[in-house]
Structure formats: C-alpha cells, structure tokens
Amino acid sequence: MPLSYDAIIIGSGSNGISAAIYLQQKGLKTAIFEQASTPGGSTRTQELTLPGFKHDVGSAILPMGFGSPFLRSLPLEKHGLEWIFPEIPYSHPFSDGTAYSCYTDIRKTAAQLGDDEASYLNLFEPLVKNWGKLENDLLGPLGIPEHPLDFIKFGMKALPSAKMLAKHYFKNEKSRIFFYGSAAHSTLPLDNMASASFGLVLSTMAHKYNWPFPKGGAQNFINSMLSYYKSIGGELYLNKNITHLEELPKSKTYLFDLTPKQLLKIKGTDFSDLYRKRMSSFEYGAGVFKIDWALDKPIPFTNEKCRKSGTVHIGFSEEEMENSEKVIHHKQMTDTPYVLVAQHSIFDTTRAPEGNHTAWAYCHVPNGSIADFSAIIEAQVERAAPGFKECILKKSTMNSVQLEAFNPNIIGGDINGGKQDITQLFTRPIAKLSPYATPDPRIYICSASTPPGGGVHGMCGFNAAKAVIKDHF
Ligand SMILES: Cc1cc2nc3c(=O)[nH]c(=O)nc-3n(C[C@H](O)[C@H](O)[C@H](O)COP(=O)(O)OP(=O)(O)OC[C@H]3O[C@@H](n4cnc5c(N)ncnc54)[C@H](O)[C@@H]3O)c2cc1C
Structure with missing residues (x-):
C-alpha cells in the first residue's frame, strides 16, 4: 500500500465508487477502504x-x-x-x-386513465421532453439553475404534496393510486410537501429509460464499476472498518460515503462545535x-x-x-x-x-x-x-x-441516508453552499446523505468529487 494518496474514499457504495472513479479519471492517486468483505454497500446480491x-x-x-449523467458516461458495459x-x-x-x-410509451400509459388521460399527458409530457435540461439542476446541490424556467416549472409541480398534486390533476381514484405508487418511494407521508417530486421523477425516468x-443482480453493477475503477489504477481494500483517521494512509483528502451520525463518530477529525451540533440534528427517515x-x-x-x-x-x-x-x-x-x-x-x-x-x-x-x-x-x-x-x-x-x-x-x-423531506432534500446534510465540504478542509461527505439523496445514481459521489477537485487540485 503506498504511503500517501490524493484522495481516500471510505465506503464502497455506489456513491463512494463514483467519487473514486471521477478523481482517478482526473489523474489523482486514490483508494477505497470498505468495512465489509464484499463491496457495494446497499447494492449487493446474495443467495x-x-x-x-x-x-x-x-x-x-x-x-x-441507467439514466445518471455521470454513470452513463462510464464504459460499464465493457466491464x-x-x-x-x-x-x-x-x-x-x-x-x-x-x-x-407505466409503459415507456407515455401515450399508451395515459390512454389507460380514461377521463384523466389528458391530465396525465399534461403532467408528464413536458417533464419527459425537458428531462435532459432538468437532470443536472435536479441532481446536484441547490444553486443557480442552468435552465431556470424549466426548473421553476418543475418546482411548481414538485413542491406540493403527492396528495395535493394527485387531487389537482386526477379525477379518478385509480389514477391517484397509480401516481401514489411512485410518489411513495419518498418514504414520506403523502401529504408532506415535495412528496410529489418522487412520483414525478421516477415516472419520468420510466417513460424515458x-x-x-x-x-x-445489482452486485454486477458494482462489480463493473470496480472493474473499470481498477483498470484506471484505482485500489480497493476490503475488511477495513475505519474508526479513526490514523487507521488510514496519509492523504490530502478523505471522502466519507457515510451518513452524518457515523461521520461524527470518526476520531481524528477537526470539526467545529457548531458543525457537530448542526450535523447531530440531521434526521433519519x-x-x-x-x-x-x-x-x-x-x-x-x-x-x-x-x-x-x-x-x-x-x-x-x-x-x-x-x-x-x-x-x-x-x-x-x-x-x-x-x-x-x-x-x-x-x-x-x-x-x-x-x-x-x-x-x-x-x-x-x-x-x-x-x-x-x-x-x-x-x-x-x-x-x-x-x-x-x-x-x-x-x-x-x-x-x-x-x-x-x-x-x-x-x-x-x-434506505435513503436520511429523511428526504423539503428541509433535507436539496440541503442535506445541512444547508450550506457546498454540502459536500466540512469545516475540516481534508474531509468531504459523498454519501446519499448529500444531494441528490437516496438511490443508485452515483451523483452524490460525483458532485463531492467535483468539490474536492475545485478546492484542492
Ligand atoms: C432494501 C433497500 C432497497 C433499495 N432499493 C433501491 C432500488 O431499487 N433502487 C435504487 O436506486 N435505490 C435503492 N435503494 C437505495 C440505494 O441502495 C442507496 O440510496 C444507495 O446504495 C446509497 O449509496 P451510498 O454509496 O450513498 O451508500 P451505501 O450503499 O450505503 O454504501 C456505504 C458503504 O460504506 C461502508 N461503510 C460504512 N461505515 C464504514 C466505515 N466506518 N469504514 C469503512 N466502510 C464503511 C458500508 O459498508 C457501505 O459499503 C435501496 C436500499 C435498500 C437498503
């Protein structure tokens, strides 16, 4: 094991590996340290x-x-x-x-909904059409959107609760139940603000991809990411449960694929009392x-x-x-x-x-x-x-x-690395211009506890890695 690295990633979930790949692609010397004997975190397959x-x-x-802007840029099929x-x-x-x-064909889907056919098209057609413009704004931290008009139009549909949106668009109970099926992936009460956003994004992805x-098995997704990562020089160490920074080789930066509660337990970090206090009030769902x-x-x-x-x-x-x-x-x-x-x-x-x-x-x-x-x-x-x-x-x-x-x-x-309600959706783990950075300049968070949150898309890792490059290299 070399004596020093540019970046060490703690945790081999889809976000940890995404961060490691991006940094390795940028020519940095990186390694992943994982506590389990098999990599992948919540993306593993077993008998x-x-x-x-x-x-x-x-x-x-x-x-x-499949649809993640970062992951689809990788040659995973070759791996x-x-x-x-x-x-x-x-x-x-x-x-x-x-x-x-829900078919990929949006018209075939809408045609099942009887009286609600036109409303379904009205709700989803613009999202499916403009997804390419929206995805970068939605899959990162809150900031100035690249496409403000499309972002605002999406926000008007996404900010209400699933219940409010379903009642507004659909006359029939079956149509509302159908929408609830994807909105309920949020793990939020369906009358909570922004619970509609999950139904909108997930159904849009079904129509698009x-x-x-x-x-x-999902493990093969992780295996292909790791195969690519190793092919460009990355290193993976398993069975390494990290409790103190001293247990790791020297590195300019450390990216933690962990949630706030776990990160606060890691010894050797230099966090302010205020940061610790704010991170301690992060809520789990x-x-x-x-x-x-x-x-x-x-x-x-x-x-x-x-x-x-x-x-x-x-x-x-x-x-x-x-x-x-x-x-x-x-x-x-x-x-x-x-x-x-x-x-x-x-x-x-x-x-x-x-x-x-x-x-x-x-x-x-x-x-x-x-x-x-x-x-x-x-x-x-x-x-x-x-x-x-x-x-x-x-x-x-x-x-x-x-x-x-x-x-x-x-x-x-x-399963989402923290509650994904309106207060923690874009501003996780705490409201901050760069939610990936911490007061300890060496330390970053790259897990689903950062924007855009839960799901296998690697975008939390990718965004965190970009923050590391911007701040240090
Ligand atoms: C039951 C279930 C069903 C799901 N279904 C879906 C689905 O169908 N589709 C979808 O997109 N998403 C789904 N998800 C959510 C998705 O799996 C997660 O949001 C995603 O895996 C988060 O990735 P991550 O890299 O942030 O963290 P994780 O995958 O949780 O990885 C974190 C890694 O860090 C390691 N680690 C933790 N502490 C330490 C330490 N101290 N030292 C070293 N290593 C450490 C862990 O062992 C783990 O490997 C599901 C999750 C679960 C649990």
Whole structure:
C-alpha cells in the first residue's frame, strides 16, 4: 500500500465508487477502504434463500443508475454490465382485478386513465421532453439553475404534496393510486410537501429509460464499476472498518460515503462545535422491512400486465396508501401497507435455477422497528395474486435493525441516508453552499446523505468529487 494518496474514499457504495472513479479519471492517486468483505454497500446480491437463487439484498431496480449523467458516461458495459429491460417498467393492480401500467410509451400509459388521460399527458409530457435540461439542476446541490424556467416549472409541480398534486390533476381514484405508487418511494407521508417530486421523477425516468436492472443482480453493477475503477489504477481494500483517521494512509483528502451520525463518530477529525451540533440534528427517515422469496413459479398476479412488469406497486385504495405512509412516522403500522415488489427472474433467467423464480419486496416501517411484517406483506401480495403463498419455497427477511447490521449506513432501516423531506432534500446534510465540504478542509461527505439523496445514481459521489477537485487540485 503506498504511503500517501490524493484522495481516500471510505465506503464502497455506489456513491463512494463514483467519487473514486471521477478523481482517478482526473489523474489523482486514490483508494477505497470498505468495512465489509464484499463491496457495494446497499447494492449487493446474495443467495439469501437457497443455492442458485440470487437476491438483491438492497437496491434492485436501477433506473437512476441507467439514466445518471455521470454513470452513463462510464464504459460499464465493457466491464461486464448487462442491462435487462422488463417488458413493462411498473404496474399497479387494483382490487377489481384491473391494473394500470407505466409503459415507456407515455401515450399508451395515459390512454389507460380514461377521463384523466389528458391530465396525465399534461403532467408528464413536458417533464419527459425537458428531462435532459432538468437532470443536472435536479441532481446536484441547490444553486443557480442552468435552465431556470424549466426548473421553476418543475418546482411548481414538485413542491406540493403527492396528495395535493394527485387531487389537482386526477379525477379518478385509480389514477391517484397509480401516481401514489411512485410518489411513495419518498418514504414520506403523502401529504408532506415535495412528496410529489418522487412520483414525478421516477415516472419520468420510466417513460424515458424504462426501469432496468443489471443482469445477474445489482452486485454486477458494482462489480463493473470496480472493474473499470481498477483498470484506471484505482485500489480497493476490503475488511477495513475505519474508526479513526490514523487507521488510514496519509492523504490530502478523505471522502466519507457515510451518513452524518457515523461521520461524527470518526476520531481524528477537526470539526467545529457548531458543525457537530448542526450535523447531530440531521434526521433519519422511516425504515423498511425487507423480504426475499425463492418461488417455484412466478407470482400469479391476477392481472396479466403485472405478470409482465419488473416492479409492482401494491396499495389498494387511496386511503390505505395515505394511511400506511403516515402512521409509520408515529411508530405504528397498518395491516394493509404499501408494498413494493420486484420480480427479476421473469426477465433474467440467471437469477434462479431453471423453472424457479425469485421475488423481492419491502414495506415502509417505523425507524428501528424489529417487528416481523412478513405476514402482512404476503397478505398484500396474495390480494393481487391469489395462490402466491403456495409458490413460496423459502423466504429470507430483514427487519430495520438487521438491515443496519448488513450495512451500517442503513440507520434504523432508512434506505435513503436520511429523511428526504423539503428541509433535507436539496440541503442535506445541512444547508450550506457546498454540502459536500466540512469545516475540516481534508474531509468531504459523498454519501446519499448529500444531494441528490437516496438511490443508485452515483451523483452524490460525483458532485463531492467535483468539490474536492475545485478546492484542492
Ligand atoms: C432494501 C433497500 C432497497 C433499495 N432499493 C433501491 C432500488 O431499487 N433502487 C435504487 O436506486 N435505490 C435503492 N435503494 C437505495 C440505494 O441502495 C442507496 O440510496 C444507495 O446504495 C446509497 O449509496 P451510498 O454509496 O450513498 O451508500 P451505501 O450503499 O450505503 O454504501 C456505504 C458503504 O460504506 C461502508 N461503510 C460504512 N461505515 C464504514 C466505515 N466506518 N469504514 C469503512 N466502510 C464503511 C458500508 O459498508 C457501505 O459499503 C435501496 C436500499 C435498500 C437498503
């Protein structure tokens, strides 16, 4: 191991590796230090149930990884990455057996919505058309936008709550439920300001890019990033749990792919009391309860469109969904939570032995909950797919605390590196011109706790690395 570096990155999540790649591309000497024995953080694939069944422990569907301005500039396909595009990006089944699907074709999608067809087009067509202009402004820290007019127009739709936006645009409950399915990825109450923004961005990505995922598992995304990183001279050290800067070789800069709570525990940093105080008030969001199934057949959804979708959002009424996403913030659960299901093996035969299948799901739960929610998740899936439970060969579950044990960044089960409400969306971890920099000039944060927040897009790492270059090199 060399004695000194230009930049050391602590943590090999998608953001840590993105930061390392950008700095290495700029000719710097870099290395990544990771506490786990396998790289990838929340983007890892393991045989959690039975041999030959590959389950994504964390992230599973990577539209932002495919569409990310930084990641799509990398030659990842040359380093083993293969994308799988499901026939339908996502669907939402209703209690009468019908379903709405989000197709890449925006007109085909809108045509399902009856009276709400024109409103759907009115809401999404400008976003899909102008996404190329919007993405850089939305995927960085708050600043002067490159395209102010488009940014303001987006802000007017994105700042309200999902509930307010859905009520304004859609007359029919099914259309509102359909919108809630993607807005609820925010893990916020659906009447919280800016919860609409998640529905807008994620559905726009589905129309623009589909909701693809890496062949063989999300781990292959990380493996391709690392293969490229090493090919340009980067170094990765595993099983290195960093607790003190002294445990690392000398470096001009250190980029932490950690959340504020963890960074504050690292010894040897030189942070002001004020910075520590502000970072200590950073808020974490609700947790998740995760379940993976090995199945002897695909999930038998009643609706055919759901059987052809990579992702299925489950929530049978507006009230059920609003309630489920609200009560978790008051340490409660409903019996009918919003559930996200991903089914890779229908499109990717490498995920399970021949004839068998995998499925991945989670619901949002109170932060830190250790309760077992498998029965209510399975009951929700069964409502949309009678006979589902009989297909289960084996399951693996992880409550919030077990997820945090798997990856210390998943504080209390929060998969986004901190609450993503209006106060912490663009100004995370604290409101500051460069949220990536800290009062210790050597130290930067590059995790999902910085803008643009959770998801596998690498943009937090890329933005942090740009700040390092600007300040030091
Ligand atoms: C269950 C679940 C489902 C998800 N689903 C999706 C999805 O489908 N699509 C999507 O886009 N996103 C999804 N996400 C969110 C996405 O995975 C995260 O937002 C993203 O991985 C964050 O990347 P990161 O690099 O910021 O941090 P992480 O991936 O959390 O990586 C941080 C790394 O730092 C390491 N580390 C921590 N402390 C130390 C230390 N002291 N020393 C050394 N190393 C340390 C950790 O081991 C880890 O490897 C999901 C997450 C989870 C958990």
